[in-house]
Amino acid sequence: xxxxxxxxxxxxxxxxxxxxxxxxxxxxxxxxxxxxxxxxxxxxxxxxxxxxxxxxxxxxxxxxxxxxxxxxxxxxxxxxxxxxxxxxxxxxxxxxxxxxxxxxxxxxxxxxxxxxxxxxxxxxxxxxxxxxxxxxxxxxxxxxxxxxxxxxxxxxxxxxxxxxxxxxxxxxxxxxxxxxxxxxxxxxxxxxxxxxxxxxxxxxxxxxxxxxxxxxxxxxxxxxxxxxxxxxxxxxxxxxxxxxxxxxxxxxxxxxxxxxxxxxxxxxxxxxxxxxxxxxxxxxxxxxxxxxxxxxxxxxxxxxxxxxxxxxxxxxxxxxxxxxxxxxxxxxxxxxxxxxxxxxxxxxxxxxxxxxxxxxxxxxxxxxxxxxxxxxxxxxxxxxxxxxxxxxxxxxxxxxxxxxxxxxxxxxxxxxxxxxxxxxxxxxxxxxxxxxxxxxxxxxxxxxxxxxxxxxxxxx
Ligand SMILES: [Zn+2]
Numbered sequence: 001x002x003x004x005x006x007x008x009x010x011x012x013x014x015x016x017x018x019x020x021x022x023x024x025x026x027x028x029x030x031x032x033x034x035x036x037x038x039x040x041x042x043x044x045x046x047x048x049x050x051x052x053x054x055x056x057x058x059x060x061x062x063x064x065x066x067x068x069x070x071x072x073x074x075x076x077x078x079x080x081x082x083x084x085x086x087x088x089x090x091x092x093x094x095x096x097x098x099x100x101x102x103x104x105x106x107x108x109x110x111x112x113x114x115x116x117x118x119x120x121x122x123x124x125x126x127x128x129x130x131x132x133x134x135x136x137x138x139x140x141x142x143x144x145x146x147x148x149x150x151x152x153x154x155x156x157x158x159x160x161x162x163x164x165x166x167x168x169x170x171x172x173x174x175x176x177x178x179x180x181x182x183x184x185x186x187x188x189x190x191x192x193x194x195x196x197x198x199x200x201x202x203x204x205x206x207x208x209x210x211x212x213x214x215x216x217x218x219x220x221x222x223x224x225x226x227x228x229x230x231x232x233x234x235x236x237x238x239x240x241x242x243x244x245x246x247x248x249x250x251x252x253x254x255x256x257x258x259x260x261x262x263x264x265x266x267x268x269x270x271x272x273x274x275x276x277x278x279x280x281x282x283x284x285x286x287x288x289x290x291x292x293x294x295x296x297x298x299x300x301x302x303x304x305x306x307x308x309x310x311x312x313x314x315x316x317x318x319x320x321x322x323x324x325x326x327x328x329x330x331x332x333x334x335x336x337x338x339x340x341x342x343x344x345x346x347x348x349x350x351x352x353x354x355x356x357x358x359x360x361x362x363x364x365x366x367x368x369x370x371x372x373x374x375x376x377x378x379x380x381x382x383x384x385x386x387x388x389x390x391x392x393x394x395x396x397x398x399x400x401x402x403x404x405x406x407x408x409x410x411x412x413x414x415x416x417x418x419x420x421x422x423x424x425x426x427x428x429x430x431x432x433x434x435x436x437x438x439x440x441x442x443x444x445x446x447x448x449x450x451x452x453x454x455x456x457x458x459x460x
Contacts, residue, residue, distance in 0.1 A: 002122040005442055006102060008038070009115035010095040013104040019054055019078035020145045027093075028054055028141055031077045035114065039137055042122055049157070051149035054078065054141030058157075062134035069375045069456050070134040072161060072416065074169040074406070075114045076143035079106035080431045087433035101436035108428035110143070112437035113170035113445070116423060120449035124457075133457035136164060140406075143171070146353075150406050154413045162414035165375035167407075168452075170445070172400055173430075174422035175257055177441050180387050180448075182380075183420035184249075184361055185399030186407055187288070188320035190330045190354025194337060195313040196222070196345040202298075203308040213344035215312040216297045223314055225340055226290055231275030233290045233318075235336045241323045245286040245399075246367055252396050253281055266426070284401040289319045290333070317352070319401065322359040330354070358408040360417045362397050369417075376417045379456055383419060386451025390444045395421070421448070 012034055016027035036046045036057055044059035057077070062068065082092035082105040090096050095104030102112070125131060138161075142149055154161075172183040198215040199208075228234045245253075260280050264272060272280045278287055297312025299305035320329055334349060341347045361367040363377040387395045407418045423445050429435045454460075 002126050003038070003115075003119045005115045005119040005446060006097065006439070008119070009102060009107060009112055009437070009442075010104070012038075012111045012115065013095045013102075013106045014093055016082070016093045017078050017106065017141070018081050018144075019142050021081060028078065031111075032057065032141065035077055035139060038118055042118065042125060044135075044137065049153060051142070051153055053145075053149055056141065056149070056153055057137065057139040059137040059139075060134070061136075062131060064134060068132050068134050069378070070136070070164040071375075071379070071453075071456060072136045072138050072164045072167045073117055074167055074418070075117070075137070075139045075171065076110045076141065077114075077139050078141045078144050079109065079111070080144050082433075084433065089434055092433075092435075097439065098436075100439050102439065102442075103434060103436040105435050107437040108424040108435055109430045110171050112442060113423045114139070116170065116442055116445040117449055120446045120453060123446070124450050124453055128457070131453075131457050133453060134164075135453075136161070143406075147406050148353075151409060154409055158413040161410070162416065164414075164416060165373050166379055167410060167416050167418040168379065168421075169418060170421045170423040171404060172402070172420045172422040173424050173426070176425045176427070177391060177438065177444055179255075179257055179393060180391050180395045181400075181422040182362070182383060182387075182395040182397050183400045183422060184397050185285070185322060185359040186357060186420075187399075187401055187403050188324065188326050188355050188357035188408065189317055189403045189405070190320075190326045191293075191315065191317040191352030192330070192333065192337075193313060193315050193350040193352070194219070194222075195311055195348045195350075196341070197311050197348070198345045199308065199310050202310050205306040205308050208308060212308050213342060214308050215345050216309060218342050218345045219295070219297065219312040219314055222337065222340055223292060223295070226336070227275075231273040233275075233288065235290065235333050237332050238288065238290075238329065241325065241328070242288060243322045245282065246365070248365055249286070249397075249399070250282070252398055253285065255396055256281065256398070285399040286321060288321050288324060288329075291317050291319070293317055318354075319403065320357045321399075322357050324357060326354045326356045355403070355405040355408050358404075358411060358418070359399070365397075373417060375456070376419065378459070379419050379452065382452045382455035383421060383448075386448045386455065387421070389451060390448035 015030035017031035018024040039059040044061040046059040049056045092105040174181040196215040294315040298309035362380045
């Protein structure tokens, strides 16, 4: 029996599987058991791989033979916290259908796309019980906390996973059902927390003010030095490895149904900056950033307190693009900070783990990797045909501004490339109150996935 996607997803999304908060352990377990049962019901051999935090589900199905394509389908069963709960029109973990959408935390990110994949597969298996396709579902429970256990898991499982030909996933976005995006690149990222320490304790600004360099002043001057007037990052060598977008990538971007003005209105900003003269939409997809995510120091309470604070800190993250290397750029930013730090304060830098960017151009483009796996190439073709058939329009091939660290980790550890089909949209309220998944997207997505898996198995 084929799965019924709406009841399936409603039940899956009713488990409050919030990975970052240990009080949701029961919800995590519920979601895990539910998806494991669904996979077992479709004939998968299901395995739960223990990690230091939340287990990863690995499930295999189909003939294990050289001549049969082998696809890993990635997803995550954990969700973002749902608070503030009072902003939800209906309870976050009691999914309901309203105005053509299924509302509930995780319905779009990422349980809905899994409902799409499993329903498509169940329909296909009904017609072809001996489907000549090997599928491994790899569903993790720590995506929303940055997948901290994934590198350790990969160390143990890389060899087994590298038996596959490619990875298929839907954990990226598209403008809407009128235009599906196949994501060709993800930005990398790393973070640094920088603390400047001056005096051993907060000082009286009258008794000691004058000779002591204020750590907040030193920090803000240091921060201000990290960008030029035009907005480019002012760190020597920062842009050296940046690969400028090719003409075909700019052409694809131009087809995106979003103008700079619409983008501005969406974000509610009065105007944009244009470092290096690039457009706003280009800057998000093709160029790196150095961002201040938080800054603090000194007295934050009511009224005034006349001190020279002992410390000030800033949290910095950089988003990276091909071919920037996370370790190399991190070293360059550190060196710059150290060189520019005045001698009157001491600096300490705490790194946050990060990763390098990922990129794969679809076959037939001038920057396609020469060693692209034939199964991956076939899947790209299958996706183009099936998406056009289901949604009425060919997909756009675009890089995305966000980061999905496991994609690059998988590439490095197993050599596998990822075909990323965007099934959620800006209207789905990801990570926000009233998250939802559009029923129309679900139905068309199922048709597209069924077509892709069919073409992978049978070549047509
Ligand atoms: Zn996600």
